[in-house]
Amino acid sequence: MSLKSSLILCAYKTATALIAPFGAMFLAYKKRRDPPYGMRIFELLGFYNVSFRRSIWFHTVSVGEINAAAPLIKAFVKNHPKLNVVVTTTTTTGAAQVKKIPGVTHLFAPLDSPIALRGFTNAVKPSHLFIMETELWPNLLDEAHKKNIKLIVFNARMPEKTCVKYEKHLPLIKDLISSKLDEVICQTKDDAKRFIRIGVPENKVSISGSLKYDLKPNEALFFDVKTGIKHNFKDKFVLCAFSTHEGEESILIDAYIQIRSKHPNLRFIIVPRHPQDTAAAIKCLKEKSLSYALRSSFNQNLSAWGDEILIGDTMGEMELYLGLSDAAFAGGSFVDIGGHNPLEPAFFALPVITGPIYYNFKDLFETLFDSEGAILVHNKEDLISAISSLMENPDRLKRVGLNAMAVQQQGRGALDKTLKAIETNLVR
Numbered sequence: 001m002s003l004k005s006s007l008i009l010c011a012y013k014t015a016t017a018l019i020a021p022f023g024a025m026f027l028a029y030k031k032r033r034d035p036p037y038g039m040r041i042f043e044l045l046g047f048y049n050v051s052f053r054r055s056i057w058f059h060t061v062s063v064g065e066i067n068a069a070a071p072l073i074k075a076f077v078k079n080h081p082k083l084n085v086v087v088t089t090t091t092t093t094g095a096a097q098v099k100k101i102p103g104v105t106h107l108f109a110p111l112d113s114p115i116a117l118r119g120f121t122n123a124v125k126p127s128h129l130f131i132m133e134t135e136l137w138p139n140l141l142d143e144a145h146k147k148n149i150k151l152i153v154f155n156a157r158m159p160e161k162t163c164v165k166y167e168k169h170l171p172l173i174k175d176l177i178s179s180k181l182d183e184v185i186c187q188t189k190d191d192a193k194r195f196i197r198i199g200v201p202e203n204k205v206s207i208s209g210s211l212k213y214d215l216k217p218n219e220a221l222f223f224d225v226k227t228g229i230k231h232n233f234k235d236k237f238v239l240c241a242f243s244t245h246e247g248e249e250s251i252l253i254d255a256y257i258q259i260r261s262k263h264p265n266l267r268f269i270i271v272p273r274h275p276q277d278t279a280a281a282i283k284c285l286k287e288k289s290l291s292y293a294l295r296s297s298f299n300q301n302l303s304a305w306g307d308e309i310l311i312g313d314t315m316g317e318m319e320l321y322l323g324l325s326d327a328a329f330a331g332g333s334f335v336d337i338g339g340h341n342p343l344e345p346a347f348f349a350l351p352v353i354t355g356p357i358y359y360n361f362k363d364l365f366e367t368l369f370d371s372e373g374a375i376l377v378h379n380k381e382d383l384i385s386a387i388s389s390l391m392e393n394p395d396r397l398k399r400v401g402l403n404a405m406a407v408q409q410q411g412r413g414a415l416d417k418t419l420k421a422i423e424t425n426l427v428r
Contacts, residue, residue, distance in 0.1 A: 005175035012138055013114045020045060020113035033275050035092040043108040046119020050105065055084035056426075057126035057149075059109055062094040064341060065132045068155065068212045070101055075419050077103040080426075086124050093274075096315060112137040121147055130154055130422060134162075141180040152425050154185040154418050155211045156195065159359060163194040174199035185421050187414075188363055208418045210364070212343050213411030218319040222348055225323025229302050233267060233324065237391045240269040240321050242312075243340040244331035246280035248355070251334050253284055255383045256309070263391050269321050271312030273331060273340070278313050285309060295321075322348055326397065327390050329383075330354045339365070342374060343411075346404035351397060353377060353386055367411075373404030 001009075024044045028037055037044070058073055060066045066089060077085055087098045088109035098106040107124070110116035117139055128150045134157060144151045166173045178199035186192040187210040195205050241252050249270065260266045272278040285292045293308040295317070302310075302324070312321050322328065328345035332338060333355030341361060342352040352374040358365045368374035375390075377383045390397045 001175045001179075002171060005172050008172060009138060009142065009176060016111070016113040016139060017115050020111045020116055023111055031092055033279075035096060037092060037108065040108055044111050044116065045113070046110050046116035048107060048120065048123040050107070050123055052084045052086075052124050055086045055105075055124050055126050056080070057124060057129045058085065058087045058104075058132070059129065059135055060087065060089055060094060060098075060132040061135060062089060062091040063097055065089075066094045066097045068210075068215065068341075069132050070097070071214060071216050072154075072211060072415055072418055072422075073101055073104065075415070076422065077101070079419075079423070084124075086126065093315070112139045114139050114143070117143040121149070128152065128426060133157055136177050136181075138176045141177060145180045150182045150425060151180060152183045152185065152422065153181060154422065155208070155414070156184045156186045157188070157191045157210075158194040158198075159362070160190075160194065161359075163197055166198045170199065183421065183425060185418055190363070206421060208421065209411060209414035211414045211418060212341050212364075213408060214413070214415040215343055215347060217344055217347055221317075222319040222323040225320050230324055232303065236265045236267045237263065237327075238267045238269060238325045239327050239329065239387060240271065240325035240345075241329040241331055242271040242318065242321065242345075243273040244270055244277060244281065245273055245335050245337050246277050248331060248334040249277075249281040249284045251380050251383070252329065253281075253288060253290065253309075255380050255387070257288070257290075258384055259387055259391075263388065266387075266391070267307070267310075269310045269312060269325065271318065271321050271331075275313075278311060281311060318344060319348075322350060325350060327351045327353065327387070327401075330358070332360075333357050342368065342404070343408050346373060346408040349401040349405040351375065351390060351400035352404055353383065355383075368404060368407050371403045371407050372400055373407045375400065 024041055028041045031037055060069050073087060085104045086107055087104045088107050089095050089098060090109050095106055110120040121143060126149050129144050131153045133155050141151065181200055181204065184195045184200055184205050185208050186195060186205060189207060192205045192207050196202050256268045270281050272281055291308040292311055293305060294311050294313045296313050298304055322345055328350050330340050330342050330352055332340045336357055338360035339354055339358030345352050352368065354365060354374060354376060356378045365374055369376060375386045377386050
């Protein structure tokens with residue numbers, strides 16, 4: 001490592017050690033309306049009530065990442081039932097999903113502070129760290145390197161914008177990031193090329209495809225709804241806007257109002273990404289004097305749901321909402337979030353609509369656009385036109401949905417490739 005890189009890393013370590021307690025307090029405050037951290041907030045600072053002689057560490061971030069990684073982690077645990085497998089997340093909603101995976105220990109990931117990371121590694125003693133996608137933090141990588149923890153990034157992706165930024169400081173990036181990675185298992189060829197561009201040796205880079213294609217949704221719940229409750233709405237067209245964020249609800253609700261003036265059979269489900277987004281949607285509906293109902297206020301089969309806008313305020317029921325729906329809008333695409341994964345509605349042959357900001361899933365959406373399995377809208381007027389077209393053309397509705405499902409099915413196979421690569425690293 002060059003002297004410049006060493007000095008920058010030293011300064012970073014000092015700054016993060018000082019800032020970490022304030023960061024933990026900020027996160028505790030931010031999560032006060034979500035499932036809160038509670039006393040486990042101290043895990044972010046490196047204080048853990050566990051002690052392992054050796055473990056395998058999988059690091060994810062939140063709900064989307066753990067849902068994609070869960071089948072892989074389950075398969076790994078099945079192959080290695082005697083190993084201590086620790087799965088970390090940075091969010092409480094992600095923690096709730098980890099608890100559904102048998103045979104693992106959930107911990108909150110330490111903040112990228114040298115003190116917090118030292119506390120974690122001393123308690124957990126990981127021999128291998130498998131990082132999901134892009135969580136490449138300097139202190140984390142340095143701690144793993146110092147303690148001879150093999151570090152593998154799986155389902156790795158790197159947007160072109162990030163790669164260009166890294167290339168502007170290439171010597172520093174090579175010292176702090178690229179040289180610390182033992183293997184990078186990428187989603188696409190383009191991702192692999194970008195990791196090579198920032199200095200990861202070509203022989204340490206491989207391609208598996210995206211784990212998100214290998215999702216395993218609750219098909220039984222979807223078809224129970226589709227063959228049961230859905231018949232109550234057989235003459236209705238139900239649009240589900242999933243993973244919406246504050247700032248988009250006004251666009252979606254205004255579009256709903258205008259479409260319903262022409263097509264009174266339209267019904268609308270909003271499934272916000274976070275509890276604070278639920279509050280924003282409710283506020284918008286109240287301002288527009290529209291009636292709404294919370295999913296949590298109904299019984300299991302939703303038989304009492306009528307004409308109101310349904311707000312999906314429950315976790316783990318996406319298949320229920322999709323089972324009621326005829327088309328789906330991917331949230332986070334009218335605000336600068338970068339869009340959300342369209343593969344679950346695609347799995348069930350539902351047409352997917354997205355706004356213009358979908359950089360988190362750029363390659364995937366472009367494949368869907370090329371296959372006419374998704375519809376791109378740039379504004380409220382485009383959204384109104386797209387939904388109206390699907391409502392007025394049942395053949396197109398079916399065709400776009402089947403095209404989406406074909407893309408999802410063709411992309412499968414990453415799980416087996418990734419598991420094989422992980423197993424290979426385990427015995428090296």
